[in-house]
Amino acid sequence: MLKKEQLYEGKAKKVYRTDNPDLYWIEYKDDATAFNGLKKGTIANKGELNNLISAYFFRLLAENGIESHFVEEKSEREMVVKSLQIIPVEVVVRNIAAGSLAKRLGLEEGTVMSRTVVENYYKSDELGDPLINSDHIRALNLATPEQMADIRAIALKVNEILRAHLAERELDLIDFKLEFGLHNGQLLLGDEISPDTCRFWDKNTKEKLDKDRFRRDLGNVEEAYKEVYRRLTGR
Ligand code: C5P
CATH class of the missing domain: 3.30.470.20 (ATP-grasp fold, B domain)
Known part of the structure; x- marks a missing residue:
């Protein structure tokens, strides 16, 4: 699967198109915001940790019958998800x-x-x-x-x-x-x-x-x- 152009950049993640229209490629950022963006900063390694922790929870939920957009991890801070x-x-x-x-x-x-x-x-x-x-x-x-x-x-x-x-x-x-x-x-x-x-x-x-x-x-x-x-x- 290929990572294509960026579709959107949010406060904590970037979303990219892939060569499959049903799938998006997500990159988790170290940027942190709070109070609706009034407080800004970065947390070292947050992108990696949140990607890995989210993947862990989405897998746990799938094993328990709850379906999510999660498909697979692509790197320490990237995952592929179903487009929503x-x-x-x-x-x-x-x-x-x-x-x-x-x-x-x-x-x-x-x-x-x-x-x-x-x-x-x-x-x-x-x-x-x-x-x-x-x-x-x-x-x-x-x-x-x-x-x-x-x-x-x-x-x-x-x-x-x-x-x-x-x-x-x-x-x-x-x-x-x-x-x-x-x-x-x-x-x-x-x-x-x-x-x-x-x-x-x-x-x-x-x-x-x-x-x-x-x-x-x-x-x-x-x-x-x-x-x-x-x-x-x-x-
Ligand atoms: O701020 P509040 O007490 O309403 O947050 C409740 C929960 O929802 C917390 O776990 C917080 O991290 C989460 N939350 C969030 N994104 C928001 C607001 C709250 O993840 N925009």
């Missing part, structure tokens, strides 16, 4: 209050939710990804009710698979964000699953091992991403 028509809804699943939820509802970070919370955000850089409900999604024609029901069910299943797998590695899955898209009409999980898009806390010390170390200037950002990779793969 992205549904502009970011789906956040939360087990423990943190980040914007803790702030919005006045909960102390670390409060265990009595049930899993699924939220939808409108994927729009100009608007800063506002929280939306199912009526907004229908009114704006972002997705059909059937698609949203499937998306919610998949998101909850992803949560169970990842949570159990991470618990065996002494990591708490606090929350995470998923994106979905359509590939020839089939709903698939897209984007990435990495310390950029999830919150992972050490089960015992509650140390943060994710992008909050960058967002909050906690230091040792690269080390935290490496630690997640090490716990998953032993490497």
Whole structure:
């Protein structure tokens, strides 16, 4: 397969065309942004770590019956994926209050939710990804009710698979964000699953091992991403 011209450059990834119209070639960057692009920086080796961690999670999910856009790794920081028509809804699943939820509802970070919370955000850089409900999604024609029901069910299943797998590695899955898209009409999980898009806390010390170390200037950002990779793969 051939890597062709760049189609798009996002905040954390570049997307290239390939000689196969059904497949895109993704390159993960070391660039890091937070607060809708207001904070910018780089995290050494983040591109490689997020590519490898995402590939690891997409394989784990495939083994458990969840299909994603992931096809194969091409290098340490590159993967080939199925082309998706992205549904502009970011789906956040939360087990423990943190980040914007803790702030919005006045909960102390670390409060265990009595049930899993699924939220939808409108994927729009100009608007800063506002929280939306199912009526907004229908009114704006972002997705059909059937698609949203499937998306919610998949998101909850992803949560169970990842949570159990991470618990065996002494990591708490606090929350995470998923994106979905359509590939020839089939709903698939897209984007990435990495310390950029999830919150992972050490089960015992509650140390943060994710992008909050960058967002909050906690230091040792690269080390935290490496630690997640090490716990998953032993490497
Ligand atoms: O900031 P907030 O608490 O709403 O984030 C919830 C989860 O979604 C976190 O794991 C965060 O990393 C992820 N997220 C993301 N991309 C966004 C917003 C949130 O990956 N644009």
